[in-house]
Amino acid sequence: MIIDIHRHLWSLFERFPRVADIAARAGNPMAKSERLPLVPDWEETGEKLIAEMDDSGVDISVIFMADYALRLGDGIFSAEGENRIHVELMRRYPDRLIAYFGIDPRRPGAADSLQRAVDEGGVRGLKMHPTVGYFPHDRVAYPLYEICQARGLPVTFHSGPMPSPLYSRFTEPFQFDDVAADFPDMNIVLAHSGQDHWPEALSVARSKPNVYLELSMWQPKWQYPDEFLFAIDRMRNTIGIERILWGSDFPGLRPYMSLKEWTDLFRRLPSLGEEYGYRFDDGDVDALLGGNSARLLDLT
Numbered sequence: 001m002i003i004d005i006h007r008h009l010w011s012l013f014e015r016f017p018r019v020a021d022i023a024a025r026a027g028n029p030m031a032k033s034e035r036l037p038l039v040p041d042w043e044e045t046g047e048k049l050i051a052e053m054d055d056s057g058v059d060i061s062v063i064f065m066a067d068y069a070l071r072l073g074d075g076i077f078s079a080e081g082e083n084r085i086h087v088e089l090m091r092r093y094p095d096r097l098i099a100y101f102g103i104d105p106r107r108p109g110a111a112d113s114l115q116r117a118v119d120e121g122g123v124r125g126l127k128m129h130p131t132v133g134y135f136p137h138d139r140v141a142y143p144l145y146e147i148c149q150a151r152g153l154p155v156t157f158h159s160g161p162m163p164s165p166l167y168s169r170f171t172e173p174f175q176f177d178d179v180a181a182d183f184p185d186m187n188i189v190l191a192h193s194g195q196d197h198w199p200e201a202l203s204v205a206r207s208k209p210n211v212y213l214e215l216s217m218w219q220p221k222w223q224y225p226d227e228f229l230f231a232i233d234r235m236r237n238t239i240g241i242e243r244i245l246w247g248s249d250f251p252g253l254r255p256y257m258s259l260k261e262w263t264d265l266f267r268r269l270p271s272l273g274e275e276y277g278y279r280f281d282d283g284d285v286d287a288l289l290g291g292n293s294a295r296l297l298d299l300t
């Protein structure tokens with residue numbers, strides 16, 4: 001089974017074009033993503049998403065939105081409305097899509113909103129994007145973690161830098177260490193494994209058994225296959241294959257490669273590894289592409 005543990009309906013750059021302009025000036029190829037129509041057709045987006053999964057052999061996608069509004073201004077949909085779209089798509093495709101809830105913990109009533117989304121919407125996890133201006137260990141977020149820990153829901157955090165006007169220091173991998181220590185029974189997924197700061201993310205995961213490293217947004221790293229394979233090999237040898245997760249962070253990463261190419265790259269890990277002197281077997285592939293996420297999501 002192949003599970004994409006990190007997927008969006010629309011990318012940051014689609015939702016907030018002015019951030020795309022800034023990222024383009026920094027030379028980020030992802031900033032070339034398509035612009036959304038004034039009112040995107042979320043039902044059509046859902047249909048296309050399922051078709052793309054079918055084409056790539058992805059069985060299940062975990063979908064969520066990041067709540068950027070307190071830093072970037074209102075998006076096309078309200079945070080409440082956009083979260084509701086995710087829940088509605090999960091209802092429409094119950095065997096294919098799993099929705100998390102995305103919220104800025106500084107919003108008034110954030111914990112109540114999460115509780116409602118879990119009880120009434122059936123969301124299966126929480127997504128947070130601290131680059132909007134809070135530390136993950138800020139006590140304002142703790143009531144949300146209490147809920148996740150009590151309900152056995154994983155929390156996915158963005159980790160690593162982001163374009164202006166977002167702030168990167170809030171998501172340095174070490175900023176998640178306190179949260180992992182204070183909520184030892186809550187599973188924490190460091191999305192993107194800190195990007196270029198992956199050794200720091202790995203050292204956090206090595207000390208905290210409830211921290212998972214996730215490989216979405218690693219498509220650009222394939223420009224340097226040796227480093228890419230070295231990093232995954234080092235992660236596996238340090239914390240075990242069980243805590244490494246595969247994801248796409250699509251659609252934002254599409255300018256680098258298709259979802260099918262990204263999936264195939266991991267399917268071919270044993271032969272690619274051999275080419276560069278790293279040993280991966282089919283068990284590693286199965287664990288990375290879905291087995292580990294199935295366990296995290298309690299699907300087994």
Ligand SMILES: [Zn+2]
Nearest residue numbers: 006007008249
């Ligand atoms: Zn993402």
